Every structure is written in structure tokens, then in C-alpha cells.
Amino acid sequence: MRHLIMSLTLVLCMVTTGCGYNALQTQDEAVTAAWSEVVNQYQRRADLIPNLVNTVKGFAAQEEKVLVGVTEARSRATSIQLTPEMLNDPEALKKFQQVQGELTGALKSLLAISENYPALKSDQNFRDLQAQLEGTENRITVARNRYIEAVQIYNGTVRKFPTNLTARVFGHAVKPNFTAPNEAEIAKPPEVQF
Numbered sequence: 001m002r003h004l005i006m007s008l009t010l011v012l013c014m015v016t017t018g019c020g021y022n023a024l025q026t027q028d029e030a031v032t033a034a035w036s037e038v039v040n041q042y043q044r045r046a047d048l049i050p051n052l053v054n055t056v057k058g059f060a061a062q063e064e065k066v067l068v069g070v071t072e073a074r075s076r077a078t079s080i081q082l083t084p085e086m087l088n089d090p091e092a093l094k095k096f097q098q099v100q101g102e103l104t105g106a107l108k109s110l111l112a113i114s115e116n117y118p119a120l121k122s123d124q125n126f127r128d129l130q131a132q133l134e135g136t137e138n139r140i141t142v143a144r145n146r147y148i149e150a151v152q153i154y155n156g157t158v159r160k161f162p163t164n165l166t167a168r169v170f171g172h173a174v175k176p177n178f179t180a181p182n183e184a185e186i187a188k189p190p191e192v193q194f
Contacts, residue, residue: 010165019162019163019165019166020157020160020162020163020166020167021166021170023157023163024154024157024158024163024166024167024170024172027150027153027154027157028154028172030150030153030154031084031087031147031150031151031154031175032084032087033150034143034146034147034149034150034151035082035084035087035147036084037143037146037147038140038143038144038147039082040143041136041139041140041143042077042100042140043078044136044139045103045107045133045136045137045140046074046077046078046103048129048132048133048136049070049071049074049103049107050071050074051125051129052070052110052126052129052130052133053070053071053110055125055126055129056110056113056126069106069109070103070106070107070109070110072106073099073102073103073105073106073107074103074106076099076102076103077099077100077102077103079099080095080096080099082096087175087176088173088175088176089176090176093176093178094179097178097179104137107133111130111133144178147177147178148177148178151175151176151177152177154175155174155175155177158172158173158174159174
């Protein structure tokens, strides 16, 4: 008798307040679309790298180690494809973020060596590629922020009553979000020395 009353109460709640199924579907699609934009911007960055490396190569032949590092980091970053279906796997997301972080570090090294070559810094191709790369990094930030917002809305819906019941029935789980791989390091204030 008790189970019957609980079941009827659950059905009544779902009928009177809506089950949230449509909201879950809409928000899940928003998360997938936001993720696609993140991947799109990472791909844009990966596509710019060979041109940037070739431009620097002509000026900085002795910087072979940095150029090889950037090329290898790009290769690792483009070898990991995180599909929308894998967004529910925190380990896959962490691995994807890790290789993208390695690529970011390699690009910083590449741009740092340009400081040693005034002719390179004044080369129009290099400046154009550098500006495009900076713009792409900004686009990546915007795309990640949109993904984070979409995941926040979706996860809120998955966890709220009564849609959490619908989410369980249809297998919707909380999605992992972007995290900083070096949270402990960035939590410390930077040291400034004069």
C-alpha cells in the first residue's frame, strides 16, 4: 500500500509540474553544440600551427627543439578526438584538456623565441599568424565559457526535483566540466620581484 501511494504521488508530481524531459533534451543538445564549438576552435588553432612553425623555421633554424616540440604537441592534440558521446567521461575530458594544455605551452615557447629574432617579429606573415593565433585563443576561451555555462544549466536541471527523476529514468547524468589542470599552482599568488 505504501509503495502504491508513493508511486501515485510521484506520478501526480510529474503530471502537475511537468517531467522536464523536453528541457533535458534541449539542454543536452546545447551542451553538445557548445562542445562542438570548443572543438572547432581547437581545430582552428591546430590548423594555424603549421604555418606559424614554417614561418619561424625560416628565421630560427637553431631553435629546432622548440619547433619539434610544437609539432609533436599539435600531433598529440589532434590525435585525441573527444566526441559528444564521450563528454560524460571525466577521464577522457581530462586527457583532452591535458594535451590541449601541452599545446598551449608549446605555443608559448614558440612565441617566446620570436623575441630573439627582430626580423621575425617584423615579418608580416608572422605578425598575421600571431594575431590570428591570439584571436583563436580568445575564441577558445569564449567557446569554453559557453560550454561551461551550458553544462551548468544542464547539470542544474538534472539535479533539480522533479526533473532529476526523469533524468534517472532516461539515463541523463551530470556532465563533467572544464577544470584547470594545475589548480594548486594557479591558486598561489604570483611572486613579483623588482
